[in-house]
Amino acid sequence: MRDNLRLQPPGGDGWLAWLRHYRAAWLSGDLVAGLVTAIMIIPQSMAYAMLAGLPVQIGLYASLLPLIGYALFGTSMSMSVGPVAVTALMTVALLGPFATIGSAEYLQLAIWLALLSGVLLFVLGLLRMGFLANFLSHPVISGFISGASILILLSQFPHLLGLEQLPDSPAALREQWTPVNTLVLTMGLLALIWLLYARSRLSGHLQRLGFNPALAGVLARLAPILVVALGLVISLPADLAGRGVPVVGSLPAGLPALAWSTPDLPTLKLLLLPAALISLVSFVESVSIAQSLARRKRQSIDPDKELLALGAANVGSALTGGFAVCGGFSRSGVNIEAGANTPLAGVVSAAVIAFILVTLAPLFAALPLVVLAVVILVAVAPLIDVAGLRRTWRYDRREGATLVATAAGVIWLGIEAGIVLGVGLSIVTQLWRGSRPHIAVVGRVPGTQYFRNTRRHLVEIEPRLLAVRIDENIFFANTRAIERAILQALRDYPDTRDLLLILSAVNHIDSTGLDMLCELSQGLRDKGIAVHLAEVKGPVMDRLSDTDWIEELVSGVYPSTHIAFNTLGDNPGAALDQSAGRTA
C-alpha cells in the first residue's frame, strides 16, 4: 500500500509538490488529458458564459489562468477548474438585480464578483477556515444543486425554441411562431438526441467496434464538440444567421488582455454577500469533487489549500476578464479518465484553449445558440439528484424534507434565501434530534459485566439502585427532557436510594445542562437519594472536575457500571427486574 502511494504524485506535501517530484512517466498522460479536456470544455465554457448572461468568449477567457492558478496551490491531482453551470447561474441570479444582463456594466460586475470571491477564498484559506463548509449538510447541497439545475433547465427553453423569452401564453407563442423557430427547434432536438445517445450508448457501441473501454468512454464524453462542429458546418454555408437563427455573433480572435481594476466601495459592499455565497458554494462543490477524485486514486486533499487554489483560480479568471470558476464534475471526470496525473494536464488544457482563441475563435461566431443550450441541458439534467432525494428520504424524513425545502427555496425564493433556509432547517433538525434524548434504565445481563436497557432485555437490577443511561449530550435543548425522564424513572422505582447516571454516551455537558444536574441532585439529596456517576468520558470529567456539582452534590464517580453495581448494590444476587420485557 505504501509503495502504491509512492507511485502517485504526493498530493498535499507542500507548495507545488507535484512539480518538484514530477516524473517523466506522468508526462504523456498529462499531455493527452490536457488536450482531451480542452476539447471537451470549449463548448461547455461557451455555453456556461451564455447561461451567465455573458458573451461566449468570456467562458473561454475563464478557462485560461484559473487552470494555472489552481495548479500553483491545488492539492487535487485530477480536478479541472473553470466555468461551471451552478456558478454561472449564481452569477446571473445574484447580479441580475444590479445591472442589465448583457450590458458592459453587468460584465464588469461579473468580473469583480470573480475577483472578490477569489480574494475571499484566498483569505479564508490563509486563515484555515476550510471547516466553514461543514455547515452545509449533504441534503442542503443536494437540494441546492437540484433546485439550481431546475432553474437552469427552465432558463434554456427560450433558446431551444429560438425565442428571446417565453411568451405569456400558448396562444401568444402560436402567434409569433415562424418557420425559423421550427428550424431552431429541429436542430435542437437532433442535437439533443445525439447527445443523449452519446451519453447512454455511444461508449458501448464504440467498444463493440473495437475501441478499448477507456478510450471509448473518453470519446463518448467528447460528443458535444461534434455537435458544435456540425452546427458550424451547417450554419456557415447555409447562412443561418442571415435567416434569423440566433447565433453566437461576433467573437474576437486573440487572447484577453490582462487587466486589474478594483470596484469602488459602494460596489464592493453590493458584491460582498453574492461573493460570499458563490465562494461557499464553489468551495463545497470543488472540495467534494476533489475528494471523490482523490479517493479513486487513493490520494488525499487539503481543504485549506483548496481554498487558496480556488482563490487563485478566481483571481486569475478576473485578471483576464473572466467570471467565477470552480471545480467541475464532468470536466474533472474526463480529465481523470483521459489519464491526468498532475495539474500539468490543466496547464496543457489552458494552452490548447489559448491556441484555439488565437486561431479558430472567430469561426464560432456562426454557431447557433440552440447548440449551446442543448449542451447545457444535457450537462445539467443529471445534476437533479432524484436518487439522492429518495435515499435521504428513506433514511430520514426530516432530512428529505430539508432537501426538498432547499430546492423549492432556491426555485421560488431565490438562491440566497434557499441556502439560508436549508442551513437553518438542517441546524434545527440537528437540535430537534438532540432535544429528544434516548434515556434508558439499565440492568445487568445475568452472569456478565454488561448492562442493557430494562425495556429491551431481561436483566437484573438492584432494588435500591437505579441505573440510568443518558444517550445524548446534555445541552440546553434537552435538559428539561432529561430531567423529566430521570424523575419519571424515579417514580417508576420508588425504593431508589442511589441514582447512578451512566454517562458513556455523553460527550459534553453545557452550562444549562450543568445547572439542571445541580438542581436535580440538590433536590434528590433533600429526598435522601444520592447521585453517582459512571463511565464519565475523559474530556467531560476534565471540564466537570472543579465544579460545585462534582465536588458537593455527586457522591461517587465510578469507572464502570459494573464496579458501581458491585459497590452500591446491597444484595449481589439481585432478583430479575419485574419490568423486564414489559415492552418490546
Next chain:
Amino acid sequence: MRDNLRLQPPGGDGWLAWLRHYRAAWLSGDLVAGLVTAIMIIPQSMAYAMLAGLPVQIGLYASLLPLIGYALFGTSMSMSVGPVAVTALMTVALLGPFATIGSAEYLQLAIWLALLSGVLLFVLGLLRMGFLANFLSHPVISGFISGASILILLSQFPHLLGLEQLPDSPAALREQWTPVNTLVLTMGLLALIWLLYARSRLSGHLQRLGFNPALAGVLARLAPILVVALGLVISLPADLAGRGVPVVGSLPAGLPALAWSTPDLPTLKLLLLPAALISLVSFVESVSIAQSLARRKRQSIDPDKELLALGAANVGSALTGGFAVCGGFSRSGVNIEAGANTPLAGVVSAAVIAFILVTLAPLFAALPLVVLAVVILVAVAPLIDVAGLRRTWRYDRREGATLVATAAGVIWLGIEAGIVLGVGLSIVTQLWRGSRPHIAVVGRVPGTQYFRNTRRHLVEIEPRLLAVRIDENIFFANTRAIERAILQALRDYPDTRDLLLILSAVNHIDSTGLDMLCELSQGLRDKGIAVHLAEVKGPVMDRLSDTDWIEELVSGVYPSTHIAFNTLGDNPGAALDQSAGRTA
C-alpha cells in the same frame, strides 16, 4: 416520601386539582400569604406600571384577574403572577416606536399586547409547544435578564433626580438644578438606604428582637410598603406635589371595567412579533420560577399547562385594561414564605388589591414618583447576574461570551436583536462543539474486558486490528473531521487489516454522516481493509439496519468491543501498544 407528597396539593393532576382536593388545613396559610403578598405587590405593581410608561393604577388592574386566571389552569402551587420588571421594560421598548409613551393610544397598544400574548400563550399550550422554551439556553436567559436590568436601572435615574429626562451634559444638569431636585434626590437616597438595609439586615435584626425567622423574613420583604406609607405621610401634609415634586397624580378609585376590544389587522400584524417575544420571555421566566418553587416543596409542574395558565392570566389582564404579566420571582418568594399552599393565596391577593382599589387608591395620588423609582432600583439590581456570569465563564469561555454578547446586544441593539443574537450564538456554540469530535484509538486494559484510549492509558492492542472510538454523534458539521481522524489513525497504524469503529457514544448518524461512512468504507475496502462496528446503540442500529452501508460495506457488527477483539484479533496475547503513554 410518598406520604409526604400526599400532604401537599397534587400539582398537575388535572384541571383545578388543587381546588377539588382542597383541605381545610391549607386555608390559614393561603389567607395569610394572600394578604402579605398583596401588601408587598401594591408598590411593586405601581412601580412596574410606571416603568412600562403607563398610569400607576394599570399595575394594580393587572394584579386582579391574572391571579384568578392563573389559579384556573396553573400547576404551580406557590407562584404569584402579575406585572414584573422585565415584561414592563419589554412593553415600553417594543411599543415605544409605535406610539407616544403615556398617550391613550399607547395604553391601548399595551392592553392589546397583553391580549395577543395571552392568546398566543394559550394556543401554544393547547398545541403542547412548551418545548419551544428549550431553545433559550441559560446563558442567553441570564444575559437577557442582566441586559434588561441594566436598561431598567438606567431608565430610573431621571426619576431619582426628579427630572423628566437626563440632560445631555453635567453643565446642563447644573443649570436646570433646583432645590426641588435636591429634595427629590434626598428622599430617594433615604428610601434607598432603608430598602437596602431591609434587604440585607432587617430580617436578622428582627430575629434578634424575638421574631421567628420565617416571620422576620416576610416582614423584611414588606419594607417597600413602609416606604410608600412614609412617602404618603410626608407628601400629603407637606404638599410636595404643589412644590413641584413629581407625584403619581390622579388615581381613580374603584375597580376597572371589564372591556373586550380587538385590534384591527394592521395593528395585529404590528403587535405579532412583540407579542411572540414577550410570550417567550414570560414563559421561560415563569417556568423557571415555578420549577424552582416546585423543587422546594417536592412538587412538579407541567410546562404545557403553565402555557395555558399564563395565557389566561394575560387575557385576564387585558380584560381589565392591564398590561402583560408573568410569574414574578420576589412576589412568589414572599408568597411561598408566607405559607401559600395553593393558588387560592393568589385569589386572596387579588381580593385584597380589589379592596384597596375601592377604598384607599385615591390616597396614592400624592405618592412621589421617586419612591417608586427606588422600589424598582432595589428590586431589579439583584437581577444583574454577575455570579452566573462568573460561573458560566469559568465552566466554558464560549458560553460566557454568549452571555455577555446577549446582554450587550439587549443594551445596544435592542431586545429583539439581543435575544436573536444570543440564540444564534448558543446554537453556533453547540454546533461548533459537535464539529470537534473526540476520537480515540483504544486498546484493552491488560487482564480485563475494558478498553481505553491508547494515549491516556497503558493498554494492549492487536497489530492488525485498529479500534477507534468515536465520541460524538456523526452529523454534517463533523463528518470531515471524523473521516480525517480515522484516516490519520490508519496512517499511524499502517499494518491495519480490520478497522473496528466503536459507536458506544454515537447517539445518531445523519445522512451526511452516513454518506461519509459509505465512501470511507468503500475506499478502505479497495485498499483491503475491512470495517467492523461494535456497541451500536439500539436506536442507531434500527435506523441503519436497511442501508447499503450496513448491508454491503460493513463486515461485522459486534455487541461489545471485547467480543470484537476476541473474534478479530489474531494473537490473543498481544504485546503492549508501543504508542502507550506517548502523550499525556
